[in-house]
Amino acid sequence: MSIQEQIKEFVSANPVVLFMKGTPQFPQCGFSAKVAQVLKLAGVEEYAAVNVLADEAVRQGIKEYANWPTIPQLYINGEFVGGCDIISEMYESGELQEMLKQDSAAG
Template identity: 60%
Template sequence: MNSLLRRNVLKTGTTFCRLLAARYSVDTGSKEYINSLVKDKKVVVFMKGTPSNPRCGFSNGVVQILHFHGVENFDAHDVLSDENLRQGIKDYTNWPTIPQIFIGGEFVGGCDVMLEMHKNGELVEELKNVGIKSALLDKPNET
């Protein structure tokens, strides 16, 4: 423990164990915690696995759609590594399945919704609304 932290811990009477307990006692399934993950973020995906290693076909589909649009940097949260988060996100959105996608802090839906938005062009507009230019706009029209 560095000296500044040690001094502050001793001065306040708080033990190092209490500091650790406070840090790791966050309820990852709470509305407040999930709000902190999605607010002020451009794109957030709650998925099974990670973008580099999706652990279900629907999560992989969402990652592929985002990559197709050139969205490489987005926040992703693996619900398989945290059961509280897995149930919490379902309660938060009242949506029973994973993956779940948020754009601009707003819940969009799951893989089926993302696929439909991709097909009808809505995804390009939603990304534009949060300051992301879809890579599809750089590609020539193909018939």
């Protein structure tokens, strides 16, 4: 199975997925830390987090998968939502909370 297929399978199997540098408990970049914090503020109790620093193939593969050059990347119900700036703006406007509520990703 190619890395693209593995990413697609993982993103499809989990309602909320964050590809980040580090982990939600120990983020290893400010942008990843911010998105993890925004998810917490938005009421997302549980989500799948993938540390791209742990696997170079995933780190490269996710950039190609979404055609998005930077990490972190947030996926909700299999759809790429955006990176740090987009997620922050969506949270501030309430759009992120609506999306999470609609998709019942947030408990």
